[in-house]
Every structure is written in structure tokens, then in C-alpha cells.
Amino acid sequence: MARRLHREHHHIGNTGWLRAAVLGANDGVLSTASLVLGVATATHAHGSILIAGVSGLVAGALSMAAGEYVSVSSQADVEKADLAVERRELATDKEAELKELTGIYISRGLTRELAAQVAQQLSAKDALAAHARDELGITEETTARPLQAAIASAASFSAGAIVPIAAAMLSPIDAVVAIVYIISLVALAGLGALGAWAGGAPLWPATVRVTFWGIVAMAVSAGIGMLFHVQV
Numbered sequence: 510m511a512r513r514l515h516r517e518h519h520h521i522g523n524t525g526w527l528r529a530a531v532l533g534a535n536d537g538v539l540s541t542a543s544l545v546l547g548v549a550t551a552t553h554a555h556g557s558i559l560i561a562g563v564s565g566l567v568a569g570a571l572s573m574a575a576g577e578y579v580s581v582s583s584q585a586d587v588e589k590a591d592l593a594v595e596r597r598e599l600a601t602d603k604e605a606e607l608k609e610l611t612g613i614y615i616s617r618g619l620t621r622e623l624a625a626q627v628a629q630q631l632s633a634k635d636a637l638a639a640h641a642r643d644e645l646g647i648t649e650e651t652t653a654r655p656l657q658a659a660i661a662s663a664a665s666f667s668a669g670a671i672v673p674i675a676a677a678m679l680s681p682i683d684a685v686v687a688i689v690y691i692i693s694l695v696a697l698a699g700l701g702a703l704g705a706w707a708g709g710a711p712l713w714p715a716t717v718r719v720t721f722w723g724i725v726a727m728a729v730s731a732g733i734g735m736l737f738h739v740q741v
């Protein structure tokens with residue numbers, strides 16, 4: 510258990526995964542609610558709505574996961590390549606690497622003597638870790654984990670997508686559009702506020718922004734559904 514190093518509260522610690530989860534859930538709510546509203550206004554049938562909602566959830570979750578896996582994998586590849594270069598340089602020219610690390614600490618404000626001492630001691634403990642952290646910005650916490658990222662984004666998308674689907678399935682067919690609309694907007698506003706809180710940003714601007722675009726996206730989808738309205 511990492512010893513608590515700070516008295517004050519920093520947002521940077523929980524920004525990463527929470528903000529990604531909020532964005533994923535936001536996508537899930539908005540894209541699935543739009544789909545459900547489009548089909549609900551077009552068909553007025555719970556069966557079609559459920560099929561459309563679940564297909565939207567599965568398709569959205571898989572494409573989010575695939576996209577995240579690919580993008581984080583390429584980041585992981587870059588990190589691995591950089592670490593291989595570092596490892597090689599440490600093996601072939603230890604002196605130059607030590608000088609480089611000392612230079613980094615001097616540029617951060619240490620005196621030459623203290624910087625050399627710090628570089629020496631950190632290199633003695635774990636030279637690759639010191640270079641990875643202070644030269645490349647790669648740490649245990651920030652290192653790219655493609656599978657974890659893919660699963661997290663699929664899960665957050667699915668968690669968001671379930672909201673409009675459940676709202677549609679639990680509503681009488683004539684009230685589906687209104688209830689899905691309202692429930693989805695409340696969910697989007699909540700996610701907007703949570704995302705702002707996680708990033709330490711003011712709550713209202715983010716909440717209003719997400720809600721506004723949610724209103725627009727769902728209205729357009731419902732409108733298109735009305736254009737295709739079919740008598741079943």
C-alpha cells in the first residue's frame with residue numbers, strides 16, 4: 510500500500526480511469542438512446558426497440574474496445590521500443606547515461622553536486638526505472654495496458670447503454686420516447702457533472718454542455734425515426 514505522500518487532494522490521481530469511464534458511459538447513453546428513440550418513433554414495438562438497443566450496445570462496446578485496444582497497443586509498442594533503446598544505452602554507455610540523468614535533475618533546479626548525487630543513487634537502485642520515469646515519463650502507473658483499457662471502455666460503454674434500454678423496456682410503449690428521453694438526459698447530466706468533478710473542473714459548464722448536445726443528438730434521431738414511421 511503506497512504511503513500517502515500528499516496532505517492536499519490532487520485530481521491527477523483519479524483523472525485517468527474515471528474520465529475515460531465517464532466518456533465511455535456518455536457514449537453508451539447517447540448513441541444507444543438515440544438508436545432506441547429512432548426505432549421507438551419508427552416502430553412503436555418493444556421487440557424492435559430491444560433488438561436495436563442490444564445490437565447497439567454490443568456493436569458500440571466492441572468497437573470502443575477494439576479502438577481502445579489498437580490505440581493503447583500502439584502506445585505500448587512505442588514505450589517498449591523506447592525502453593529497449595534505454596536498456597541498450599545503459600548497457601553500452603553507462604557514463605553518458607548518468608550525465609544525461611544528472612542534466613535532467615539540473616534542469617529541474619538541483620545544484621550540479623546534488624543532481625549528480627541523486628542521479629548516482631537512483632541509478633544504483635534501478636537505472637532503467639530512473640531513466641524511464643525522468644527521461645521518458647513512463648512509470649508503473651502510467652504505462653500502457655491495452656487489454657485493461659479495452660475492457661474498461663467496453664464496460665463503461667455497456668453501463669451507459671443499459672440505461673436507455675432498461676428505460677425503454679420498463680415503459681409502456683406509448684411513453685417510451687418521453688421516458689427514454691428524460692432518463693437519458695438525467696444520466697448524461699450526471700455523467701457530465703461526474704466527469705467535471707473528476708477533472709477538478711467547474712460542474713455546471715460541463716453538465717450544461719453534455720446535456721445540450723444530448724438534447725440535440727436525441728432530437729435528431731427521434732426526428733429521423735418519425736420520418737420512417739411504419740405501421741406495425
Ligand SMILES: [Zn+2]
Nearest residue numbers: 606609640644
Ligand atoms: Zn537515458
